[in-house]
Amino acid sequence: MAKPEMDFHDTELIPWEELTKEPEQYVKILAKCPKTGAFTRLIRSQPDLYETITRYDNPPGKLLVHEDYWEEVYSFSGTLIDTTLNRTFKEGYFACRPPGMKHGPFFHPTSAVSYEVRTPDKLMDKPEIEFFDTNLLPWKSVEGVEGQYEKILDRDKKNKGFTRLVLNEPDMECCVRDIRFPREKAYIYDEHLWTEIMVLDGTILDVEENATYIKGYYANFAPGKKHGPYFFPLGAMWIETRYPELVL
CATH class of the missing domain: 2.60.120.10 (Jelly Rolls)
Structure with a gap:
């Protein structure tokens, strides 16, 4: 099995869908394997500059960890701030997170769109990579x-x-x-x-x-x-x- 075969198409034509458990976050599922659940998506976070300024030491978001799948993330646009690492990630940053790797909580002061490829645990074995600037x-x-x-x-x-x-x-x-x-x-x-x-x-x-x-x-x-x-x-x-x- 695999994700559906697709020729080039404009993802702008795909509507954003709000994540019910993650307020102010929206997704576009680009492709999904019906058998394994592997999928590729765009995820957009709304600007939260006020919260970044007023709640940096007590972020409303949670420390994230995915126990059953790998996550490859490329920062497509905008800004992410990881409050645990006290680091800022911009367009062009990339990460590869194995199951169990903790990350976040995040702020998105200027909004952010990320391109994510998620793969079940047993189907991939890549190195753990925290966000880094691919321009380097x-x-x-x-x-x-x-x-x-x-x-x-x-x-x-x-x-x-x-x-x-x-x-x-x-x-x-x-x-x-x-x-x-x-x-x-x-x-x-x-x-x-x-x-x-x-x-x-x-x-x-x-x-x-x-x-x-x-x-x-x-x-x-x-x-x-x-x-x-x-x-x-x-x-x-x-x-x-x-x-x-x-x-x-």
Whole structure:
């Protein structure tokens, strides 16, 4: 089993749903595996600047801990303040939390949106990583792909799964020259792993679909799925998680 296969689509079109047990928090479920319960979502916290100022030493939120699943989190926008660590996390911060890892309570003085991938305990084994600024990691060239770079954020010890940031340099000149007859062909991300993508910045032009993808577009490609060719006239960056079939 796996999360449903999805081509790129605009998550802005998905309505926010309020979390009944978490006031002032809203979610968009992007994909969910019906068999294992693994899911990917966006979670938005409303601004709470007044509470941040007046209740910092006595936060209304709870210390959080998830006993039965892993949680990979990328700060999509806004600001989070962890009152236990007394640290502030902004857009571009990433964390990988194993079951039982405590975090929070949090404040969100300017609001915050996070991209979360949750996976049941037995299906993943990655390193425990507290929030860190991914801007501090160097970009490394992707072998065999001109103008593309990556930052590996974590790797799974059980399988070949991993999460990374991908950056493509602007290729406006190639786009103008080759848009009607692309030199690149449709390609396969991975023959064996699912590929989950959230666009973070820039523009992706999909020649085959005659479509444009910008920040907030999401896709989940099955192993062996062909897609593209793509152009990146203004450059593009996305977060990408590759994972095997989800079998408990």
